[in-house]
Amino acid sequence: EAQVTQNPRYLITVTGKKLTVTCSQNMNHEYMSWYRQDPGLGLRQIYYSMNVEVTDKGDVPEGYKVSRKEKRNFPLILESPSPNQTSLYFCASTSGGQPQHFGDGTRLSIL
Amino acid sequence: KQEVTQIPAALSVPEGENLVLNCSFTDSAIYNLQWFRQDPGKGLTSLLLIQSSQREQTSGRLNASLDKSSGRSTLYIAASQPGDSATYLCAVGGSARQLTFGSGTQLTVLP
Numbered sequence: 001e002a003q004v005t006q007n008p009r010y011l012i013t014v015t016g017k018k019l020t021v022t023c024s025q026n027m028n029h030e031y032m033s034w035y036r037q038d039p040g041l042g043l044r045q046i047y048y049s050m051n052v053e054v055t056d057k058g059d060v061p062e063g064y065k066v067s068r069k070e071k072r073n074f075p076l077i078l079e080s081p082s083p084n085q086t087s088l089y090f091c092a093s094t095s096g097g098q099p100q101h102f103g104d105g106t107r108l109s110i111l
Numbered sequence: 112k113q114e115v116t117q118i119p120a121a122l123s124v125p126e127g128e129n130l131v132l133n134c135s136f137t138d139s140a141i142y143n144l145q146w147f148r149q150d151p152g153k154g155l156t157s158l159l160l161i162q163s164s165q166r167e168q169t170s171g172r173l174n175a176s177l178d179k180s181s182g183r184s185t186l187y188i189a190a191s192q193p194g195d196s197a198t199y200l201c202a203v204g205g206s207a208r209q210l211t212f213g214s215g216t217q218l219t220v221l222p
Contacts, residue, residue, distance in 0.1 A: 102155040
């Protein structure tokens with residue numbers, strides 16, 4: 001089954017404690033990206049990757065890092081999380097002109 | 112910068128009605144346009160993808176149209192059912208595959 005898998009699905013943590021949200025896709029897609037969804041602000045892109053070792057900033061990249069060492073994986077790293085990064089996060093992937101596939105989301109709460 | 116607007120923000124209809132959801136965007140230089148459905152606390156499910164060269168796409172009771180010159184897309188839902196209740200999101204795809212989302216239309220179909 002074609003899917004985008006995110007882990008963890010839920011996480012409560014504290015300010016400053018480094019965390020990583022993993023994203024993996026099994027569709028051999030070149031393009032992967034991260035979004036955050038906030039009430040009243042909608043979905044906004046954080047980072048994207050056009051292929052292995054190629055990443056670029058989206059609209060709201062501050063406080064986040066990404067890496068793309070393998071085609072299937074695109075982890076989102078919060079080096080020093082802060083409360084304003086409390087949000088619902090989605091990973092997505094696509095290839096060519098195909099529809100973008102989204103993961104089920106990761107709900108992060110940073111206290 | 113691309114801006115996407117969805118009207119109405121919320122819509123409540125009785126079961127069986129045909130309905131139209133509207134999406135407008137400011138920059139006509141788009142790569143594609145995708146309609147998603149999001150259920151509360153869940154991820155995004157792709158409904159329809161329209162490439163920039165296409166005028167419409169159909170899937171079952173759903174029909175989406177695209178008019179690039181006027182910066183508009185509509186999602187038509189025929190014979191609505193309570194199971195159609197969800198938030199519907201319009202997303203415009205740029206040349207770098209980034210999606211710019213509207214704020215969504217929350218649809219409630221009453222039995």
